[in-house]
Amino acid sequence: MNRSLALLLGLAAIVVIAVLPVWIGPFYTRVAQLFFFSAALAIAWNILGGFSGYWSFGHTVFIGMGAFAAAHFVTQIGPIGSGPFSMVLPILFAGLLCGLFALVIAYPILRLRGIYFAIAMLGVGQVIGELVNNIRWFQGGVGVFLAAPAPGGMPPEDFFYYIFAALLVACLIISVVVRNSRFGYALLAVREDEDTAMMLGVATERYKILAFVLSATLVGILGAVYGYSVGYFTTYTVFRLDFSLNMIVFCLIGGIGTLFGPVIGTAVMLFLTQVLLSRFLDIHLLITGALVVAIILLVPGGILGALKQKFAGRAAVRKSVEA
């Protein structure tokens, strides 16, 4: 895509995002907020799972850890700064803690490949969730409060709508930068064939760890903001298997390992589940499940993969006609 065109589209998108809540009302603002949150999560997951091929089945551990880290930071140290700015330090602390935790478990856990890594992460999510739930100090069972300091007069759903929108843009930019860097190339090589990558001079271990830590930090930050947005939460509000699964499914649907696939997949799935199927609450999960299976079977490369194939096919036809 043309650079100035992309810039223009980006600016237009920002304007639309900025004025949207006024038009769509509280319910759809909340749906949009959920979309920004989920898409940002999917992007963060994709940096590890999509680029390097290390699928984590337990990324919710970083949502939970981030949310509880922010809450305990506030209760232990107290809010620093006033109004919305009081969120900054707890959120950064949450990101840092998740990044550090990822760094500590990276060495043993990233030696596992394929499904073993996925399952190990599932286990990590389970274990940390249970610890937070059962060790009294964490108060995971009874729940913790995290007051949402929206600026005066702004409805909280609008406030978090904007914050999650900004976070989505930030995650997208980070993902684009990573993908186009030396780091991104290394991750692709790891995904394609780790042994070969090593033999071509790629310090696979280092880049994998970096991707894991980056992904965990982003999800931790998102988890902390999510904690603020719900205001009160227990273990089961934030350590949720469906969070982990959604990140994977949204990426799969949109096109795993691509830059915009996670966003597209999230948009499609949320539109289906939140908007189209919201009237059929009792069968909504059933239909969603069936849809996921159908899409995976019909377009294994996800929506972007299918589009790419279609256009590549056309280009090939054109070439052969010209030749």
Next chain:
Amino acid sequence: MNEIILSGRGVVKHFAGLTATDNVDFDIPAGSIYGLIGPNGAGKSTLFNLITGYYDLTGGEIRFKGTSLAGIPTYRRNQMGIARAFQISKPFPALTVRENIRVGAIFGRPEKVDHEKVVDEALAITGIADIADRTAEGLTVGTLRKLEIARAIATRPSLLLADEPCAGLNPTETQEMVNCLRNVRGKGITVWLVEHDMKAVTSICDRILVIDAGRKIAEGTPAEVVSNPNVITAYLGAPIEEPAA
């Protein structure tokens, strides 16, 4: 006399009860095309795996340009100048041929170079420039083998370990590969070649190391090696074709 680029002393590798490499010594002269032959399962690929650091040595020592490789990770050995083309081609299937090679150009020997120029050169030497923009998935065996070589030399090595680059190729492709390896050596890269095709190996190699059941059984020029009684016995007593003139 050429200097020695790679040497091994008393190299041993055990796999749970099996001795895959048994006290092997070797000295590879810089600038040569050196051969490594031996029956199936003799331990040729294992030896390469020890040199690249994919396996740890059970005993002995390997030195590259005088430096012991002990404890040096695989990626670092590549950056020091050891490249490898795998016996079973391992392309990055979702990437194009050019992108495959670019990985080697970017992460190989750390130095300021124009990566695209390196890629173009590797494409030219191996003769696959015309398919540079195809994805590696679905390429023929012959092209994949050339891609293996192209990607390896894009890391700008001083030593290339080529593990049966001619396996599965027809006679024309084999000849192309032999020429390609000569070009690689022409670039000043030492080549250590595993090859089953006796005619190919004796025609191209300056010297040959023969191993059987992990043990070194002969070493010398092609003419010396094919007339060595140990070698003839190792190949089931079958007489070996004379080296091509």
